[in-house]
Amino acid sequence: MESGYVTLEQVAEHAGVSLATASRVINGSTRQVSQRLRDKVTASARELGYLANASAQTLARNSSSLVGLLVHDISDPYFSSIAAGVTRHTEEQGLVLVLGTTGRSAQQEGRILATLRAHRARAVVLVGSRSTDEESNRRLSEEIRMFRRQGGQVACVSQEGLPADTVTPDNHTGAAELARRLIAQGHREFAILAGPTDLQTARERLDGFHSALSGAGLELAHHNVVHGAFTRDGGYESTRRLMAVGTDATCLFAVNDVMATGAMAALRDLGLRVPADLSVAGFDDIPTLRDLTPALTTVRLPLEEMGERAAMLALDGEPEDRPRVITVRGEVVERESTAPPTR
Amino acid sequence: MESGYVTLEQVAEHAGVSLATASRVINGSTRQVSQRLRDKVTASARELGYLANASAQTLARNSSSLVGLLVHDISDPYFSSIAAGVTRHTEEQGLVLVLGTTGRSAQQEGRILATLRAHRARAVVLVGSRSTDEESNRRLSEEIRMFRRQGGQVACVSQEGLPADTVTPDNHTGAAELARRLIAQGHREFAILAGPTDLQTARERLDGFHSALSGAGLELAHHNVVHGAFTRDGGYESTRRLMAVGTDATCLFAVNDVMATGAMAALRDLGLRVPADLSVAGFDDIPTLRDLTPALTTVRLPLEEMGERAAMLALDGEPEDRPRVITVRGEVVERESTAPPTR
DNA sequence: GGCCCACGGGAAAACTCTTTCCTAGCCTAG
DNA sequence: CTAGGCTAGGAAAGAGTTTTCCCGTGGGCC
Known part of the structure; x- marks a missing residue:
């Protein structure tokens, strides 16, 4: 509690068990641990205020709880609505959302994707309409393939044609x-x-x-x-x-x-x-x-829903080879800004 | 390039140097490396498509490049404007922004703060007006102190009174x-x-x-x-x-x-x-x-600017004991929604 | 020419976990 | 009564970096 961190080793020592046992108790592995030791470990952990080091876990497990979200501009309400859907789903799953804003620059997009790869992010949701520029699409496709090769999932909103699952409006x-x-x-x-x-x-x-x-x-x-x-x-x-x-x-x-x-x-x-x-x-x-x-x-x-479904595609489904595409229909809403012409 | 990851060790081997040298070249430590080896290492890294494992780095350095941003609801334009300012600054610094949405729940806020602590986040920006409820303020203050004890910085927007730097409107x-x-x-x-x-x-x-x-x-x-x-x-x-x-x-x-x-x-x-x-x-x-x-x-x-300045407080300044407070004045803008009363 | 120091390189420890592998003990079946 | 299997626990080997510590070389100074 005083300062700095308390490690699992300290918890194990305090509880009088091995590091392995402490780990098994706290993350709940497949292996059984007797109730007696289980209690001792949890008590020690609580007493010492133990909090697992996420980086160490990521390294050991080779899989992190990070999920990326890429948008052009978070202050644009279009993107923030979709972002709200994505956050809802990731937070439900206890995952951590990394927000990247590209400012519509393909280069920046590439940089962020690389960062996410470096963090072994579990998945990434790409939002924002794709350019029709062949070259940048090719580069993005390559980035996506690298991401998937490393065990990450990718889902897109509004940008069909990439090698990834997609939610797209019709x-x-x-x-x-x-x-x-x-x-x-x-x-x-x-x-x-x-x-x-x-x-x-x-x-x-x-x-x-x-x-x-x-x-x-x-x-x-x-x-x-x-x-x-x-x-x-x-x-x-x-x-x-x-x-x-x-x-x-x-x-x-x-x-x-x-x-x-x-x-x-x-x-x-x-x-x-x-x-x-x-x-x-x-x-x-x-x-x-x-x-x-x-x-x-x-x-x-249904912007928020689109974000949520993209997150579901990226996180819940089994990684498939063929990209899945969810098409959502828009519904025309007539309001006061249009009226029969007067001339 | 084929599949999975390429590690620094592979780069070192490919370049015919030690792991230490490879590390020094690629992250640019204080230690000098001769131009000859430097070239060999960078060439090998590029050829193999090396990308550092961020978790391993965080673990070894005991400091990560994650910065947290906590808002109530990202689809609310008030928060997304501030978020845009925060992202601008963090992205300039090459840091990674983690977005947490609390849905106005103090409990959820605590959970996210703990997660950020587990990730050894370098800083966190808390946005959103504080409740006047004593109990929840006390708990939040405690969370903040733990965060700072672990070497993280905290800055708030619009919530003076917490043990952290603050940007607040008057x-x-x-x-x-x-x-x-x-x-x-x-x-x-x-x-x-x-x-x-x-x-x-x-x-x-x-x-x-x-x-x-x-x-x-x-x-x-x-x-x-x-x-x-x-x-x-x-x-x-x-x-x-x-x-x-x-x-x-x-x-x-x-x-x-x-x-x-x-x-x-x-x-x-x-x-x-x-x-x-x-x-x-x-x-x-x-x-x-x-x-x-x-x-x-x-x-x-100036919402975006407020976000940016909060990020600066959290990231640039020396951690101080006494919280710094930046007060921004609002400026009245008279537009058409108000007019002299007719009665 | 000897001494000291600076410099560049590498071996290995450290960082904190997870997981594999090994072992001791117990139970059961033959 | 013993072989075999199962269980719970621990030791140790990773995971991929950074960084400390050590060593050899070469240069400057008296």
Whole structure:
């Protein structure tokens, strides 16, 4: 209790048993220990305030209780919602969650993955949409394979195509369904804040939306698709650019909610009313953003649940060779930010 | 590269040097190693794909690169903003962040702290307002002292009074200043969503607001102070309760932004306009909530910076005996959610 | 030329556990 | 009554690093 650590050896000595016996009592191995010694050891451990050295255990067992979680930016509510799901599951299992934030840098992602490997992390959950850049995907795949070779499990959220289990939203279908609902509202001309060109998720949502328009015989004018950062400020800035050149659209689809938030702010700053002057729709249904006014029409994803299921894939299942993929359907939620066009 | 791990011993053998030399080259100890051997070792390490076993290092050095971060709920934007600041600093330092979420349970908090101790974490940052419950504060203080005895540093955000360095907002002054500004706007009757009764932060903000009212010769009617959970839903529910009995207030102060968000939603559901029928003010200035309409009058806290500075306190400073306290002033930001009263 | 010291290298101990292997004792079956 | 098997306990061998301690060489100084 005084200072520093108390080791298992001290506990064993204090209890008058061997190191082996003390270890068996305290971690509960397969081997039996008589009740008499068992009591002595637990009493000594309690008295001395023993706390096992996790590093030593990891080294001896060659398996740790660390689980990694990689996100781009933890202050983004999309990621923090998913993170909440992951933490819930890992904490239930008594595991320790390591949070890595990549800031959208593949290099940083690689560094963190290596660190987790160095710690013999049991599993890692990768969140965040994959780039379509072949080279960085190849490198990430290689990192993942190394991780798995060393006995770790990997699960991804929102990034199919990697050699790992995946929980992914059906972006294409969700966006298409949203488009159909907006068309049903009477919209014919759309503008899209399409996010970065090289982002898988953004592209799928754009494609889904686009294909539903085509299915309804509608065109999507080239000048009505504007690319930009996948963030609130990206949405703001993209909208400013869109409106600067002018648009004939009656409805603006931002490929995620945080961009839609930026869009609404930009429109407000331009003196335009939503939905009277322009309808706005998003994607994700971020809980924190549900209190925006007008409330955002969007595609609801069960973000926390997705995080939880990814953690389950990584931790509960038997390591399989073929990646398992869980697809979750988004559900369109119509709220006040979209309304039938007035012109 | 094939499978499993490659150890330092293998690297040493491959390079034709001793284990000691290999270790010195790779971690860069104080001891010099000749350029010739240095090159051989680094070449071998690269060729074999060597990655140090972090547990073994921790064990041998008796000091790890883990840093803990404890929050109540990572999906709450207040915590995720602070977390972003903490991650920024830890990642800069090449450290590994362990995220623990307590769900506001002191017991869970103790468990996580013990786990971090078991991992010989170098430091831990505790975020989240302290309860005023003596017993749980005493237990937490004891945990902190154990942590520090084992060579770990502890820093807190928003919970002064513990035996650890602290970054804390000046809640009292901020709330008082806010009150004065609202009085200057013409408000005379206030209602307060005061949060939980046993939460230090909530209490300080209530007190500060209250004392400014007293200073201006204003009374705060008892029925205009309503307690409830420190969350968005708590704010919603508290507002419903307040309005159910009716209030003569022209301005509603919620002791944090997420509660104010719930309040605005409740008022909207009741058909009341903000600020025309009732002004609303919050506290924190959560970035994600800046896009609410009407934009929230609030007290801005530099949340991310607070997280970063807490991490700095925990990591950079020399462990001192007397806790250092950094107080950050909040700045009142007047936006559209408050306006001069119409009656 | 001898002495001392600095320097670079390696052997081995240390770090704290887990787990294998060995042994003594007891029980049972033949 | 003894061989064989089972049980509970302990000694010791790891696990992969870091670090201490020791040794040989070479250089500087008188």
